[in-house]
Amino acid sequence: MEMEEARKSPRVRLVNRRQLLMRTIDVERLIEEDHPARAVWEFTGRLDLSRYYEEIEAVEGVAGRSALDPRMMMSVWIYAYSEGVGSAREIARLCQYHPAYQWLTGMQSINHHSLSDFRVRNHEQLDEVFVNALGLLSAEGLITLERVTQDGTKIKANAGGDTFRREEHIRKHLEMAQQQLEAMGDPESEEVSLRRAKARQRVVRERQQRLASALQELERLKAEKEGEIRVSTTDPEARVMKQPDGGFAPSYNTQICTDAAQGVIVAVEVTQAGNDFGQLVRGVESVEENLGRPPDQVVADGGFTTRENILEMADRHIDFIGSLSTGDGTNRLKALGVDPAFYPDAFIYNPGDNTYTCPAGNTLKIHGKEKLTGYTVFRYQAQASDCQACPFKAQCCPKSKKGRGVTRREDAPVVAAFIDKMNTDTAKEIYRQRSRLAEFPNAWIKDKIGLRQFSVRGLLKAGMEALWACLTYNIQVWIRLRWRQQSFQGVVSS
Ligand code: SF4
Structure with missing residues (x-):
């Protein structure tokens, strides 16, 4: 049999990297x-x-x-x-x-x-652009301000938890940075490399500036609170805040107000506040500054729902939907060793003579009252002799020598009306929708944009980065609801 002809080598297009190409790009x-x-x-x-x-x-006509x-x-x-x-x-x-x-x-x-x-x-310029963008979105019917939700989210600062230092440490290192700068002398006289000498000097000077601003921030905090104060030497304006996972980290509290109509962010503020209580008023004010009028209704969670805020929203004629904690004081009673069978529910209030009757049938008389914002607290006290002789003393007031006390809270009419409103099905339904509406932009900014940590330092710059993120988010809403529909409706449907 004739031998098969030997197979020839396969021919392929070899990769040639030793060539220069010029391409036309449209x-x-x-x-x-x-x-x-x-x-x-x-x-x-x-x-x-x-x-x-x-x-x-640079201007036209000039080199x-x-x-x-x-x-x-x-x-x-x-x-x-x-x-x-x-x-x-x-x-x-x-x-x-x-x-x-x-x-x-x-x-x-x-x-x-x-x-x-x-x-x-420039913060002001960016702020103006954000407001200008809101105007465009409003003109396209994407903002109504009929209902606005507010929510706060903690975004980590660009600083580690181990950068927080006490005053003496900061002063010592500031002095060292100063000595280092002086020892460096004039970089112009450096023989080795002028560029390297200047770079070294810039690094030390920046460190000196950070330490100086840390000291400044520390002085400011000393005026506000007592005890040991530490500030970050990397980002002095950052604050240690509780995170959603229960841990603590240097952060800023980013407040976002979202219009419920189409989910457009209508205001954003970055603050140093560890909680949300004090942020609601600023939130509705920001909405008004940005769009010329406040929202008709504002929806926020329990973190914002204080009696102060309920009164303030009522003053501003803004319908507030929130969740007010009425705190029954059981934690305090538990700490005092009171048996749950003798919690306030077991005492009967007598409106006629403004007294309480205790489980043993004795009377607790009014002992004083305190007027606080949005409510008044009335205190009632049993006779010490009644309690000392009572068989229930060990369960009712084990640690008291003066006899058992009970308090009654009377809400201001505006607060009482708020509580009544929040018991209606309509208000409950609106509140149920809150998390979906309010938390979506926060989640989008963190997950899609990746803004879980600021890449810049300082309150002002962190505020600007949050503005960029929210402007981007709003433009994405516009792309989805207007640009895609207007520009490609014909293409998609054909
Ligand atoms: S301890 Fe005092 S308040 Fe409590 S049930 Fe007895 S008498 Fe009443």
């Missing part, structure tokens, strides 16, 4: 027609960015380098945040090869310093 066609980057660009085109343009020094276009910078940041990118370095890298960023920048490369500066350059 920048306009880098991304599809319905790409969200186009929507971001369209939205920023409608914003009034005149304040950003006004500060540009010099042109400035980066604020609309482009804003679009890049918003698109980046919508993709969960919050780092200027990462964006600068993406601008070199990612089609969406290349389309937005028109293939320009952008330095990460320029991106960082743009993000935190």
Whole structure:
């Protein structure tokens, strides 16, 4: 049999990396027609960015380098945040090869310093843009202010828990930084490398500035509270706050007000407050500042529902839906060793003579009253001799020598009306919807944008980063509810 002819080597297209290529790129066609980057660009085109343009020094007809276009910078940041990118370095890298960023920048490369500066350059300008965006969304019918929810979320500060120091530590290190700076002398005289000497000096100077502001913050806190005070030497304005997982971490409390109609964020504030009690009034004021009028109704959880806030909302003619804790004082009674069978429910109130009758049939007379915000507390006291001789003393008032006391709380009419309202099915249903409406933007900002920790330091800059995140979120609402429907309804349905 004739031998089979030997098989020849297969021929493949080899990879050749030793070549230079020139390609034609149609920048306009880098991304599809319905790409969200186009929507971001369209939205920023409608914003009034005149304040950003006004500060540009380069002008037509005069030699010099042109400035980066604020609309482009804003679009890049918003698109980046919508993709969960919050780092200027990462964006600068993406601008070199990612089609969406290349389309937005028109293939320009952008330095990460320029991106960082743009993000935190001017709080007022960004605030104006946020308000301007709300105006556009309102004009498109996406905001009604009929119902607004408010919720707070803790976002970690850009500082570790181990950076909190006492006054003496900060003073000592501030002095050391000063000595180090003096020992460095004039960088111009450095023979080795002027650039390195200046860089070293800048690092020490920045550290000195951080320590100085930590000391300043510490002095401010000393005026507010007593005891041992520590502040972070990395971000002095951050506060240690309780986290949803029960732990504690340096954080800021970010307050977000959301319009219930379509879920647009209508106000955002970053605060140092560890709890939400004092934030409701500021929340409705922010909504009014941003949109020209307060909401008709505000819905917030128990963390915001105090008698002070109920009265304040009533004064402002805002319908408040919340959850008021009426605290029955059982924890205190438990600590005093009182048997649950002798808790206040076991005492009968006699409105006729304003007294109580105890389980042993004795009378507790009025012993005083205290008027507090939104309610009055009335105190009643049994005769010491009655209690000493009572067979129930060990269960009713084991530690008292003066005899058992009971308190009665009388709410102000506005608070009583609030409690009655919250017992209705309508109010209960509105409150039930609260978590879905209020917590969605918070979750989106943390999960989609990735803002679980601020990438900048200080209250003002953290506030700006929260504004960027909320502006991005609002533009996403617009893309979903308006841009996609208006621009591609025909395409999708055909
Ligand atoms: S201890 Fe005093 S208040 Fe309590 S049941 Fe006896 S008499 Fe009444």
